[in-house]
Amino acid sequence: MTADIWRYIFDAVEAPIFLHDQNYRLLLVNRAYCEEADMAEADVLGKFYWEVFPLGTGPLPGCKEMAEFGHDGVHDEFLVGTKHFLSTGYVVRGENNELRYSLHLLSDITQRKESEAKIKWFAFYDSLTELPNRRLFSDRLQQAMSSSKRTGYYGAVMYLDLDNFKPLNDTHGHGMGDMLLIEVANRLKKCVRETDTVARIGGDEFVVMLAALDVDRVESEVQASNVAEKIRISLAEPYLLGSTHDGQADAIVEHHCSASVGVVLFFNNECGQDEVLRRADVAMYKAKEAGRNRVLFYRSGD
Numbered sequence: 001m002t003a004d005i006w007r008y009i010f011d012a013v014e015a016p017i018f019l020h021d022q023n024y025r026l027l028l029v030n031r032a033y034c035e036e037a038d039m040a041e042a043d044v045l046g047k048f049y050w051e052v053f054p055l056g057t058g059p060l061p062g063c064k065e066m067a068e069f070g071h072d073g074v075h076d077e078f079l080v081g082t083k084h085f086l087s088t089g090y091v092v093r094g095e096n097n098e099l100r101y102s103l104h105l106l107s108d109i110t111q112r113k114e115s116e117a118k119i120k121w122f123a124f125y126d127s128l129t130e131l132p133n134r135r136l137f138s139d140r141l142q143q144a145m146s147s148s149k150r151t152g153y154y155g156a157v158m159y160l161d162l163d164n165f166k167p168l169n170d171t172h173g174h175g176m177g178d179m180l181l182i183e184v185a186n187r188l189k190k191c192v193r194e195t196d197t198v199a200r201i202g203g204d205e206f207v208v209m210l211a212a213l214d215v216d217r218v219e220s221e222v223q224a225s226n227v228a229e230k231i232r233i234s235l236a237e238p239y240l241l242g243s244t245h246d247g248q249a250d251a252i253v254e255h256h257c258s259a260s261v262g263v264v265l266f267f268n269n270e271c272g273q274d275e276v277l278r279r280a281d282v283a284m285y286k287a288k289e290a291g292r293n294r295v296l297f298y299r300s301g302d
């Protein structure tokens, strides 16, 4: 086959390809490479490959290793703007088996990376409210409990269940119920600091963790109680719920709702996280029994 035909094939490959010498200077690039780099071939050749694409300050770690040890099929992942690429490198040897060039094929793996990120997100977040889910909450609680053991600070977990949420769904439909849940999530986030965690762990059940309150138990309880009250008051404010269809605003519904809140302090990893959650849940049920729209702390013996 003539060189022309090889060049034709080289340029027909959709993946960007480049070949560089032992000093990482570009010797050969295909059309896809120039398109990705947005440069003409003549302007590219002779440059260090990272001066053109991928943009960086030196050879990729895998490429360096490849040049040093002559490994084949080395992979490097890198990001250019919003695009993720996978570079697969091959060693090109001379007649005496000496290392002469490195050949790299770049694959655009942006879609795969985005899908992986999405799958990861769905594993740890609630898609309706975008709050952490039970699994992520458990991780954060475990970390906070371990940290409490080191620092001697108390933390608190609140278990919240909306009062009489079901009638909203029954009267105005599930969509309206969803809107309320989203608004509840927003109000909860506004009541706590960024370092605290708000999660949705069931239909109308939420949990809040205040990670490091104080080294003193009484002071910690006061702080947790203040935040819980702030949350209770915020959630009891009227909700204006409505939606738009084809640019037209549907009827706005004013809805009144409240939450029952159970609170438990945790300290020094003294009981497991399941037990901490169970205690907060017990306190929440006591708050429901006591008439709803209230905050109750778990007391030993409950």
Ligand SMILES: Nc1nc2c(ncn2[C@@H]2O[C@H](COP(=O)(O)OP(=O)(O)OP(=O)(O)O)[C@@H](O)[C@H]2O)c(=O)[nH]1
Pocket (backbone or CB within 6 Å): 128, 161, 162, 163, 164, 165, 166, 167, 169, 173, 174, 175, 176, 177, 178, 181, 202, 203, 204, 288
């Ligand atoms: N709209 C909506 N509703 C949900 C979702 N998940 C669960 N639910 C509903 O939430 C309701 C929760 O039930 P309960 O907590 O027993 O009902 P409640 O009326 O709040 O009763 P109390 O907690 O005793 O005050 C059920 O009707 C579920 O169908 C969701 O993602 N969206």
